[in-house]
Amino acid sequence: MWEKVQQTVNYLKEKNSYTPSFGLILGSGLGNFPDDIDVEFTIPYKDIPNFPQTTVAGHHGNLIFGKIGNKSVVAMQGRFHYYEGYSMQEVTFPVRVMKFLGVEHLIVSNASGGVNPFYRVGDIVLIYDHINFMPQHPLRGANDERFGPRFVNMSEPYSHEMINKAKEIAVELQIDVKDGIYLGLQGPTFETHAEYRMVKILGADCVGMSTVPEVIVAKHMGMECFGVSVITDISDEKSVATVSHKEVLEAAAKAEPKVRMLIKELIARY
Known part of the structure; x- marks a missing residue:
């Protein structure tokens, strides 16, 4: 793993001279953030040595270097998921690369199903903790x-300082945000009624198929993390019966302008 990470880092450093301080994993809700x-x-x-390839609709598959204000950033336009058939080491490989490119702050976004009765479709949730229910741990092994x-x-796992700054910005920009605990499951199936009830009983507010592995690996390397989730379906009988990937993307797209504004300002001011 070490040799592969260094090979990829060296390749990217040869291609450009950027030393990013912020890394972004642009999942559902931030797909157009490169704008x-x-x-x-x-x-x-x-074109990147050792990088997996994204296979999910809505995840474009580009690594983007640039600036937001005076902050240098590197953004993954599309992430990798365990359910795509990759190992946890492959899923989290880009996070390790980001660290050795210079990233100290990791921002991750996702779409999730809400079990908190106060959530509505389109709500923006600032993740302050998570429950790892993935079938394999990304740090398993030597x-x-x-x-x-x-x-x-x-x-x-999620920086209190970054969350508090995001809340200040949200108030200023009149963006309604919620707090939440995110539970990570393998996927790719959406949850059954019984599984949604389990998620709620376990103490989570929302559930999805990503984010947790990346954050664990980022913390392993001493990175500061911030996570935001867009609620794209609710655990009531009507929503569960009709949920599809198309509906998830549509709900995320509606919330995206506010999420983008919040993240852009957080990076510029942090």
Whole structure:
């Protein structure tokens, strides 16, 4: 793993001279965020050594370098999922690459199903904690101390400081945001009624198929994380019966302008 990460990092450094401080994983809700970046360099995943290829509709598959205000950023336009058939090491490989490119702050976005009765479709949730229900842990196996410690402190997976700053910005911009605990499941099936009830009983507010592995690996390497989720379906009988990937993308698209504005300002001001 170490050699592959360094090979990829060296390749990207040869292609451009950017040293990004912010990394973004643009899942559902931020797919068009590159429009807000002063783009300096774009490279398709297929051209990057050791990078997996995204297979999910709505995930474009580009690594984008540029600036937001005076902050240098690198953005993944599309992420990888365990359900696509990749190992957890492959899913989280780009996060390790980001760290060695210079990234100290990781921002992740996703779409999720809401079980909190106060949530509505289109709500923007600032993730302050998560529950890992993925079938494999991204740190399973021999630990390489060059990446991070064997046992990782996960008492603050999502930065309280970044969350508080985002809330200040949300009030200023009149963007309604919620707090929430995110539970990660493997997918790719949407949850059954019973599974939604389980998620609620376990103490989560929303559920999805990503984010948790990336954040664990980011914390393993000492990165500060911020997560935002767009609620694209609700765990009532009507919503569960009709939910589809098309509906998820449509709901995320409606919330996207507000999410983009919030993230853009957070990066510029943090």
